[in-house]
Amino acid sequence: MTVRVGYFPHNNSLFVLRHRGILERALPDVEWVDLRDLPPAEPMDVKTGLPSLHSDWLFTEGGYDVIGTGFTPPITALAKGRDVVYIGISGPRVENGRLVTLASSGIETAADLAGKRVGIAHGSWQTTLLLLALEKAGLTWADVEPVDTVVNDGAEALLRGDLDAWVGAYPGLEAIEKAHELRTLVDTESLFSHPSLWFTRRDFAENNREALEAVVTALQESDAWIEANPRAAAQYFVDDVAARGGHADLDRWERALRGRPFGVNPVDDAFLEEQQHAADLLAANGLLSQTIDVRAAVLPWILDVVEAARSSVRV
Known part of the structure; x- marks a missing residue:
């Protein structure tokens, strides 16, 4: 059977795996789907809803x-009634980004x-x-004017004065850090663990256990290679940007990869508590149409699959 795996640069693990040929050894008919080539989600009012993004x-x-994303997309999927299940999570990515403003803005804290x-x-x-961050400052979604930006495009808008603050992510955040004085309003570590995560459809997991095991094992092997070869891994990202007509700095990408955790871990109670709190907060602020139970997306046997792969390929 053909197993279709969605990938894009923002999930570093799947992006590198796409280029390594490791998964193809176990699944010769794997098909890679570049998320950037798919039609975008329906436009959504940033004040009253969440785009589905990739789910x-x-x-x-x-x-x-199978897909790998950041923290929010599976919550959105569950709120839309999608029967998704978690595959696994990375370690904390607390150095991946933070909420910043220009030092000259006059904004001192998130409460401002x-x-x-x-x-x-x-x-x-x-x-x-x-x-x-708003919750911690005693504010709600309605108290600010959120502006939807592409992941790394907020920097120029911040410098132009079109934004007052920006959630920046590396490696894009590094360029503005070097050229301008920024103030960190809220870091990531004080708020949540911010792991990468991977998820799938329940029917795919239940009917294709061997294929799912192959994906998890290949991810573990590829992530071990990234940790041992961060500069070679960074080159894949630089080459991708160049192929699309842009320019990326190899040193910045290498530093970004060195600062991120690799390896797939089983979902645990701490992660699920974070997901549930975020889901409740999103619903309370009108960004989800209903409340959800994130534990409904856990299949216990998948935890065993991930743990077995961790034991066979240590990252």
Whole structure:
């Protein structure tokens, strides 16, 4: 059977795995689906809803069977009634990004964001980070003006004055850090663990256990290679940007990869508690149409699959 795997650069593990040929040894008929080539999600009012981003394509003909994203997309999928299940999570990515402003902005803390324009890649982990930051400051989603930006495009908008604050992510955040004085309003570590995560459809998991095991094992092997060869792994990202007509700095990508955790871990109670809190907060602020139980997306046997792969390929 053909197993379709969705990938894009923002999930570093799947992006490198796409280029390594490891999964093809176990699944000769694997088909890689570049998420950037799929039609975008329906536009969504950033004040009143969440775009589905990548979860809809798990349930669409011509989509994919397995996907890796950040923190928020599976919550969105569950709220839409999608029968998704978690595969696994990375370690904490607390150095991946943070909420910043220009030092000259006059904004001192997250509490000063009331009425301000804050740039996020809406529907991604950045939405959750901003909402958790607002909660900690005693504010709600309605108190700020969220602005949807592409993950690394908020920097120029911040410098132009089109944004008052921005959730920046590496390696894009590094360039503005070097050229301008920034103030960190909220880091990631004080809010949540911010792991990468992988998920699939329940029917795919239950009917294709061997294929799912192959994907998890290949991810573990590829992630071990990334940790041992971060500069060679960084080259894949630089080459991809160049192929699309842009330019990326190899040193910055290498530093970004060195600062990120690799390896697939079983979902655990701490992660599920974070997901549930975020889901409840999203619903309370009108960004989800219903409350959800994230534990409904756990299949216990998948935890065993991930743990077995961790034991066979240590990262």
